[in-house]
Amino acid sequence: MWPFSKRSLLADSHILYGLTDYHAHLLPGVDDGISSMGEALEALSGLERHGVKRVWLTPHIMEDMPNTTLYLQARFRELKAAYRGAIELHLAAEYMLDNLFWERLAGNDLLPLEGNLLLVETSCFNPPIDMEGVFESILSCGYFPVLAHPERYSYMTMDDLYRLKTAGVQFQLNLPSITGLYGKTIRITAGKLLQKNLYDFIGTDMHSLSHFRHVKNTKISIKRIQRLRVLAVLQQYNQFGIQRPADI
Numbered sequence: 001m002w003p004f005s006k007r008s009l010l011a012d013s014h015i016l017y018g019l020t021d022y023h024a025h026l027l028p029g030v031d032d033g034i035s036s037m038g039e040a041l042e043a044l045s046g047l048e049r050h051g052v053k054r055v056w057l058t059p060h061i062m063e064d065m066p067n068t069t070l071y072l073q074a075r076f077r078e079l080k081a082a083y084r085g086a087i088e089l090h091l092a093a094e095y096m097l098d099n100l101f102w103e104r105l106a107g108n109d110l111l112p113l114e115g116n117l118l119l120v121e122t123s124c125f126n127p128p129i130d131m132e133g134v135f136e137s138i139l140s141c142g143y144f145p146v147l148a149h150p151e152r153y154s155y156m157t158m159d160d161l162y163r164l165k166t167a168g169v170q171f172q173l174n175l176p177s178i179t180g181l182y183g184k185t186i187r188i189t190a191g192k193l194l195q196k197n198l199y200d201f202i203g204t205d206m207h208s209l210s211h212f213r214h215v216k217n218t219k220i221s222i223k224r225i226q227r228l229r230v231l232a233v234l235q236q237y238n239q240f241g242i243q244r245p246a247d248i
Ligand SMILES: [Fe+2]
Pocket: 023, 025, 094, 148, 205
């Protein structure tokens, strides 16, 4: 019998080793993510055990969850004071492209990822008004849009995604999309984008402990794991602002 399986647990693949997680809802009690400090610390310890090195906390900011920058910074200080582990913690946000976003952009009241990267999302079902105009405005204000989980937007075609990419929008893959947490269609779209090297960043988008258990305990194909390894390397180039080699 052929001794090697064609599938492997994500937890055994070392994808998480040394990784920066660019999308996580682990700031306790501020949005629909982790609800208590105890769970946040448990989630961080789980990530640390699998080798994650840095985590960007990216709570939602949207009209339905109008978290202020000062409020999030205060909650972030509480988490940092309580956390005794080795993961580097950073604060940013995930901005819904709604009216509140325009207010925050106009007031330059934003929490970007490193390098002025701005993590943004839209409704999964409907585009915002003048989406390409929003991305142009973000760029003209000196920020670089990173679209969270592009594989999850049911209204977007592959052509739409290519157009955004050409317009300077970077893409962040949700690991749970690859493991099938959101269903087969999203898993397939994520696989296509991964195969075409269209992603720039990886995130867990972790909202709960069960969410993390699903990601680490699901088997995915070795081929997907190899593509994820390539993306993890590309992410390091993005992270440190180094020019990518032409052949990856
Ligand atoms: Fe998210």
